[in-house]
Amino acid sequence: MRVRFAVLMILLLPSCGRDSDSSRIHLAYVTNGVTSFWQIAKVGAEHAARDFDVAVTVQMPAEGISDQKRMVQDLLTVGIDGIAISPIDPANQVDLVNEAARKTIVITQDSDAPGTSRLCYIGMDNYLAGRMCGQLVKESAPEGGKVAILVGRLEQDNARRRRQGVIDELLDRSMDPERYDAPGSVLQGEIFTVVATLTDQYDRAKAKANAEDILSRFPDLAVMVGLFAYNGPLSLEVLKQAGKVGDVQIVGFDEADQTLQAVSEGTIFGTVVQDPYRYGYESIRVLAALARGDRSVLPANGFLDIPARQIRRDNVAEFWADLTAKLEGDQ
Secondary structure, eight states: OHHHHHHHHHHHOTTSSOOSSTTOOEEEEEOSSOSHHHHHHHHHHHHHHHHTTOEEEEEOOSSOHHHHHHHHHHHHHTTOSEEEEOOSSGGGOHHHHHHHHHHSEEEEESSOOTTSSOSOEEEOOHHHHHHHHHHHHHHHOTTOEEEEEEESOSSSHHHHHHHHHHHHHHTTOOOOTTOOOOTTSOEEOSSEEEEEEEEOTTOHHHHHHHHHHHHHHOTTEEEEEEOSTTHHHHHHHHHHHHTOBTTBEEEEESOOHHHHHHHHHTSSOEEEEOOHHHHHHHHHHHHHHHHTTOGGGSOTTSEEEOOOEEEOTTTHHHHHHHHHHHHTTOO
16 A cells, blocks of 8 residues: 555655656655644745745644654655654654655754754744743733643644743743643642643544543632644533633634634633744745755754744734735745
8 A cells, every 4th residue: 555655656746756857856844743724824835936946745744743753764765855854753763864864964853863863843832832821821810829731742843842931831830842841740849839730632522521620620820821723612512611711811822813813702811822934935045946946944953933023912813914914825
C-alpha cells in the first residue's frame, strides 16, 4: 500500500516531487493537525510559493504522530526538495527529523524539535507567549482565583512551553523557559491557583467534555485558559450552556473566527495570537532560498522570531481586518 500511495503521489500530485520541469523546486509544509490556524498558514505558504516561483504541497495529519510520520516518509520517497514541519512529539521524532534532514532540507515551524538536524525554527517564543497569556488572565480576574488550563497535548514543544509561561506568570515566578511543572498537582500562587491542566489530543468532543468537567469540579472557577485554537470557543459553548458567561472568564490562544468574534462581543476576554500566515509564508520563502543554495536566509541563532500579540476588545477589529485582507490576497 505504501508503494502504491507513493506512485499515486508522483502521478497525481505535481506539487510533490519533480514534474516535467526539472528545474522546478517542490516544497512541503507539514502541520501538526487540522485546525483553522493551519488553514491560515496554508494560505501564507501558497502565497509564498507564488511569489518565489516554487510548487508547494500542504499536508495536515488528522490522526496524530503516525499520520505525520507517514506523510514525511512518503514525501521523502517522491524526492521533495524541502520540508517545513511542526513536530507533534519532538522528543520521540528525533530519528524521523534527522532521517528527513539527511535526504532533504528540513526546517521546523510553529513548534521546534531541539537537538535535531533541522536548519532553523520559524515561529514565536512560546514561553514568552504563555506569559503574555498569563498577563491577560491577570487583567481578566484582577482579584485572582482558580484557573484551569485546557490544551490539546503537551508532547509538543510549543504547548509545553506555552503552558509553563502561563503558570510562571500567574505565580509571579522569574523567567525560566526550561522550568516544567508536570500536570496533576495544584499550583498555588499568591492570588491565583492553577487547579488543573486537561489535555484532549486534538479531539474536539474530549475538549468540550474537559471544559464541562472542570466547570463541574470547580464551580467557583475564575478563568478558563484555552491554549489551542479550538479550546476557547468550546469553553464558551460550555459556559453558555451552563448560564455562566461572564461569571467565568475565558482567555484563549490563536485567531479562530469564533474566538475573534467572541472577543469583539466581550464573551472571551482576550486571546494571544501568533501569525500563522507568516509561518507559512516565511517557511516557504526560507526553504526556496535554501533549495537554490542561498544560506544567507538562515538566522544566526537558528530562530526566526515571529512575535505573538495580545488581542483584546479594543484592537480585535483592526487585527481581524488585517488578517482577512491577507487571506483574500490583498497583501
